Amino acid sequence: MDLQEYNHSVRQLSDALFRFACKCSGHQEEARDLVQSGFEALWRKRADVPADKAKAFLFQVVYNQSVSKFRTADRELNQEVEEDHLVSHNQHGLRRALEQALQILDPQARALVLLKDYEGYSYSEIGQVTGLTESQVKVYLFRARKKLQSYIVRPENVL
């Protein structure tokens, strides 16, 4: 990967990576640090990472850092997600509920859902980014979506 390809990756992927990092961390400042560290790692490894693998590399870096950093049993749900307008005020109610429901998932499950829904990765590609097998991705995703479903259909969350 040369300089032009790297800068192209910055322009094309920084926003998506930032959204992913925001949802994983629940905090905009931490998400900024995650994105910067991801691109710094890409720059250091640019000789080894081809341009078409830059996206997977970046998301892998951010995933690893967010899962290891935020995998704490007693981590409180960060409400800055809403306060920082991570959820648009014009958003449909279901979408808002889903964004809130996302926070109840553990970091790994949250990342899997985001990689699938936000970035459209296949199960196989998600496995490459996260280091899981395709079967594991299916199982973990299924459990995550069931949790989201059960959160939405609760009487207090019914729209």
Place this chain on the structure above:
Amino acid sequence: MKAMITRDNYEEYLMLEADGELDASSQRELQDFLNTHPELEAERAQWQSLKLQPDPELQFPDKEKLLKPAFTVRKRIIPFTLAAAAAVLLAVILIPQIFNNNPENNQIAHTSQPAKSNQPVANEPVTKSPTQTTKVNSLAVEIPKQKTVKPGPVPAPKPTEERSSEQVAPLYAAVSTQELKTSQQTIATPILVPYDIAAAYEPTQKNGHIGLAPANQEALRLFKDAFDQRVGQVKNIAKNLQESALEIRISKGALNVSF
């Protein structure tokens, strides 16, 4: 192998369908299953709606800080020191050429007086110097004896415009030997190299150099000091160049820099 969709596993297939992971045959099988269980269509719609949508308004604010500047590889940047070294090297090579090609502009060293009235240290041709005979182990050897001549008073230097080019002693004669003609004799000046300034202005030289007035000697000494200092700097730069693995070659009028 045909997948078996049952009441126990249909939700997994609904999720796979919502994620776009079902192949064509599995899709047909699921549709057939749902055709036989129409009450499950609502769940199918629910699984389809459980898709998160990214917020396009959420963008990374410091994108410009992530970009890398224009392509400048460290190897291809010629540091200031190396550029200065190359400039000094060129100056050392070109200055002698300039001085040599235009002797009328060389006003650093002048003869203090026309050759006519100047009293050189050795004003008698060598061939005419008296000799003395000394016996060395009973072998008579004639030793040329230099006649001691007291230098006369040095007249004040004439204005520059009155001097002709023949009366100016060039510092550098890089091409060939020059003959400086005086009214009394022809003195062949040797070929001078740029570093041979000391020999040029030394008044007690026995090789026939024309002596210089003290004022001019001082000027020439200052020039020599400055030049020696510059040469020393160039040598230091050359040493640094060797250590930096930068190679500069000058050949056929071209400056080749490789690293």
